[in-house]
Amino acid sequence: GAVVIGGVMEHIEEAGIHSGDSSCVVPPYLVEERHLATIRDYMRRVARALKVVGLVNGQFAIKDDTVYVIEINPRASRTVPYLSKATGVPLAKVAARVMTGKTLADLDLVDDLKVSGVFVKAPVFPFVRFPGVDTILGPEMKSTGEVMGGADTFGSAYAKAQLAAGNRLPNTGTAFISVNNDDKANVLPVARDLAELGFSLLGTSGTAAYLQAHGLDVELVFKVNEGRPHIGDRLKNREIDLVINTPLGRESFFDDRTLRHIATILGIPCVTTLTGAAATVSAIRAMRDEALDVRPLQDYHATLART
Structure with a gap:
């Protein structure tokens, strides 16, 4: 058939x-x-x-x-x-x-x-209403809704989808990066792109040392148990505009779950996958370089009908 x-x-x-x-x-x-x-x-x-x-x-x-x-x-x-x-x-x-x-x-x-064009579907999560739920994604579904963003480029479409989902991405500011050892090599291009876009970079000891060793200017920030002001303080003081955090594992003294919770409650974008971080960088670049225009879906469909 x-x-x-x-x-x-x-x-x-x-x-x-x-x-x-x-x-x-x-x-x-x-x-x-x-x-x-x-x-x-x-x-x-x-x-x-x-x-x-x-x-x-x-x-x-x-x-x-x-x-x-x-x-x-x-x-x-x-x-x-x-x-x-x-x-x-x-x-x-x-x-x-x-x-x-x-x-x-x-x-x-x-x-x-x-x-x-390009169309991005993004999930909507209820983490603000259920503060006890960790924002780390896995095989169990946590989202309660979906949105769609459409544009001529991936970056713009992803930016629109994030805006529709209630995630306001920063154009500039300070990005905090803390990833596990397996992710350090792959987070390097993301960190470089953020620095190129004018973001100041913060990192906990392991991530900061790795990025510094590869030529990036990264400010070291204390973990919760290392002294004050620590990462939780910096978040609560609204000194951080973007969080990139992949699970550090049980061996870590740093309560990354608490970090993600604070960021979520304060409305600070918190990305927990490296692929999501790369897409976020594309969206931020698009927001700065392109106008996020609004077009009816019918316009996209009419363009397709003419091709």
Whole structure:
């Protein structure tokens, strides 16, 4: 039977974080085209083998240049409204009509769907209302809503999505960075980009030493148990505008969970994944370099119709 791919969405966060808590973008912006072709091929083969009539969704992971199937769900998903808005095609309506006997060709759906521009879906979290919940993301879903941002570039779309989700990203200021040992090498380009954008950098001992050794100007800030003023004080005094913090593990004396809680309560953006941090930098750069204009979805769809 005919299979039309409604869209391939790239998760911003890495595999292991619940799909409902991960931001995602369509079209993908980092996945190689050959991997996208493999994903589309796998999806078509599975849909035909399962004899699905209607909607089906799949999750895939890429590791060591190999595409793996995580799961296939023969049903609709929370991404259907998002993709419908991005493409201008009411996927749920199409699926319902197919299930009543129509063919995709009858509904003028022959080719895989495309989008005009870039659309980012971002989760909305209830952490302010549930202060006991840690903001670290994992396999258990914590978000209670979703928003979408659309633009011509990824950075602008991600910035709009963050604004819609209630996360006000700073244009400049002071960024605090504290990451575990496994993340130090990968946080370096993020820190360099922030410095290039004019941010002052703060870090706890291990992260600060690593970044300083690689030529960055980083101010050392005390952990909670090392003296005053410590990182908690700096946050409460509104001296920090952005927090990048990945879990440091049980061996750490620094209560990073408390840090994340303080940042959340004070409305300071707190990013807990490196991929999210890189996307945040792209958004900040876009906010400074591009005007975040507002366009009706119909304009995006009309542009697509003309191509």
